[in-house]
Amino acid sequence: MVPNGEDSHKGKSSGEVIQIQLPPHHNFSRQVSLETGFAALNAEANRGKNAAFSPRGAKDRRILSRNGKSLGITTGAVAGADGVRKGDFSMFRTKSTLHKQLSMLPMRKESGFDLKNADGSSAGGGGGESGREESINQSVPAGRYFAALRGPELDEVKDSEDILLPTDQTWPFLLRFPINCFGICLGLGSQTILWQSLSTNPAMSFLHIPPHINTAIWFLALLTLVSVSLTYALKTAFFFEAVRREYFHPVRINFFFAPWISCMFLAIGAPPSLAPARLHPAVWCALFAPVFVLELKIYGQWLSGGKRRLCKLANPSSHLSVVGNFVGAVLAARVGWGEAGKFLWAIGIAHYLCVFVTLYQRLPTSQTLPKELHPVYCMFIATPSAASLAWNAIYGEFDAVARTFYFIALFLYTSLIVRINFFRGFKFSVAWWSYTFPMTTASMAAIKYAEEVPTILSKGLALGLAVISSAIVSSLFISTLLHGFVWCSLFPNDLAIAISRSKHSSSARNIKIAKDTKSAPASRSRYDNLRRWAKKSLIPTTIDHHSSGHDSDDKRCTI
Secondary structure, three states, X not given: OOOOHHHHHHHHHHOOOEEEEOOOOOXXXXXXXXXXXXXXXXXXXXXXXXXXXOHHHHHHXXXXXXXXXXXXXXXXXXXXXXXXXXXXXXXXXXXXXXXXXXXXXXXXXXXXXXXXXXXXXXXOOOOHHHHHHHHHHOOOOHHHHHHHEEOOOOOEEOOOOOEOOOOOOOXXXXXXXXXXHHHHHHHHHHHHHHHHHHHHOHHHHHHOOOOHHHHHHHHHHHHHHHHHHHHHHHHHHHOHXXXXXXXXXXXXXXXXXXXXXXXXXXXXXXXXOOOOOOOOHHHXXXXXXXXXXXXXXXXXXXXXXXXXXXXXXXXXXXXXXXHHHHHHHHHHHHOOOHHHHHHHHHXXXXXXXXXXXXXXXXXXXXXXXXXXXXXXXXXXXXXXHHHHHHHHHHHOOOOHHHHHHHXXXXXXXXXXXXXXXXXXXXXXXXXXXXXXXXHHHHHHHHHHHHHHOOOHHHHHHHHHHHHHHHHHHHHHHHHHHHXXXXXXXXXXXXXXXXXXXXXXXXXXXXXXHHHHHHHXXXXXXXXXXXXXXHHHHHOOOEEEXXXXXXXOOOEEEEO
């Protein structure tokens, strides 16, 4: 406060220090971010020097948390490779939720400063909010998964890679729930058909299997399918971007067939007391329509080539996209549509030959497949076994064609058993259920062969395969319950969906920001002026004048 004349005379005589308050220097506390400073500068330019710091103007100032978003030049320190903050789980939420959160960010139109670019340029031309949304919503290229991940199912991140989410904390449960969980439904659903065959097939009549076992397993499989489907539906509703990343994953895209194949298993293996001998054709239409739509998408990519051609993406789980045709053919025969079954069998065998040859010869143009052998390699058994069962269901006999595919499956089964060491040393996971479905289909094909060729060897082989399949399913079911509900280790952080779209996208973005800064000297000058202004407003300046007997007062000016 400026003293009056009387106080000045008193200060002169007594030598007291008089405080004089200079015009305000836009003093902000350290809790005020640079975004607020820019808003204040714009208000000052529009309303005048005094109006910007009026009581009403002070109320208009927005205090932002110091989370790094307001410091555009240091955004790279807290952001991932795609320009989003690490640990921000909202990046995988649905678009509507993401748009709602983006609308809560500091208003850039008021400040004219882009939080993404430190040069202060406007968020236009793919930058700012639209640039962030575009970087999140863009699909990860197929080759990027092979470059960033390792393991037979591409579920382990390489040491040289960085991910978008933190690894030192547990992610939300829905983010940790993968599409691979439908492998449990495949295993239990195929068991319903196996035990139905054991109780009704004449070749296995010496076992005297009661039909109640099939009914109990059917209800267990139905409960599991409903639980897994509801959980994944919630993931789709709340974390749709994570589901999109699983869809573009070279391995997991094939598991999108699993829910519908599981439903067809339940329809085929339904107990006679719950379903008629001939199902209504609407059941086949409702269950196979999604499979056919997925096949048009995936087979079209294989045919047209490009970045998602078969020789680049082929892996053992690709058999799932082929098995659906044979299971659909069996169901078509059950509803009385034999011609539809023949159509599906022809489509399945054509693409099975393509997948089989591609996986065997390992084209030099394809990405390097994992060296470790894993349960998913049992998928080699599933397709020829399902082809033989489908042929028997369509034509009513286990003739030479059906036996040919059964013998192929039997040879592949043997070739995997003799390499048992390749299946050791792996940590338990949901992917272990990949053992069950192929072994069960091989057991069912063996039962059909024993019915056609009723010898002691064929019946013993069918019984042995059925016992192995049921024992593996039982042990995996118990292990799944223990890991899921007792040890709580069944669903670790799903690192495969959190890789960045480009390994060097962060450095490339910094180079782009530097170029934009050079091309916009006015914006950079404005940013430098604000830094100097903020520094001066936070550093106190003291001017001391000691009493000297002159007419001037002794003053201490404090800012």
